Amino acid sequence: MKLYYRPGTCSLAAHIVLEWLGLPYELESVDTRDPEFFNVNYLATVPVLFTEEMGSLYQNSAILRYLSRLPEGLHLGPGDDPVMNCQCDYWLSFFSADLYRAFAPYFNPEKYTTDTSPEAKKAIKAAVPAQVAPLLKRMDMHLASRDYYLEDELGIIDASAFVYCYWATKVLPEGLRDYPNVARHFADMKADPGVQKVMAVEGLT
Structure with missing residues (x-):
C-alpha cells in the first residue's frame, strides 16, 4: 500500500x-x-x-x-453490529462534512469570497471559531461517558477526530480548553506510540 x-x-x-x-x-x-x-x-x-x-x-x-x-x-472498525456501523458512518460523516466545512475557511479563505483584500480574508478566518464551537461541544458531550468514540475501543473514528483536534489547537485562541473531554481524548491519542511515530514522520508538533 x-x-x-x-x-x-x-x-x-x-x-x-x-x-x-x-x-x-x-x-x-x-x-x-x-x-x-x-x-x-x-x-x-x-x-x-x-x-x-x-x-x-x-x-x-x-x-x-x-x-x-x-x-x-x-x-479498528465497528465490526458486524449494525448499531456500531451506523455510529461509525455518522462520525465519519460528521468529521468529513460538518467539522471539515467549519474549519476549511480558515485555511483557504480566498475560496469563500470574491473580495481579495486582506481584510476580507481576515474576517472569514475570524468567523471560524464560532462555527467550530458547537461541533466540538457535540464531541465533548459524546466523550463524557466513554474513552473512545465507538464504545471503549480505539479505532478509525479516533484517528479521524485527532486530525480536527490538532487543527483546533492551532486555530482556536483557547485551543481545546473549553472541551475537557475532547482535550482528554486528544492527550490520550498524543501518547499513543503509533500516533507519536506518525507525528514525527510528518514533522508535526
Missing part, C-alpha cells in the same frame, strides 16, 4: 491507521498544487491510498473504512 499525503491534513488519519495496522506501507508527501499530482488525483486532494487490490482509493472516509475491513484492521 502507498499513501499520498500532506503533513497535518486530513491524510493524517489514514497515516495513523496504517501505522496501527502494522502492515508494510509506503509514503509520498505531495504538493497538491503540483500539476504532476493531478495524474494521481485530478481533484488535487489527499489522502490517496494505492493498493494492488483496489487501485487508487480516494476520500478519507472511504479509505478509513477500507483499512478497517482488512483482517488486520477489523479491531
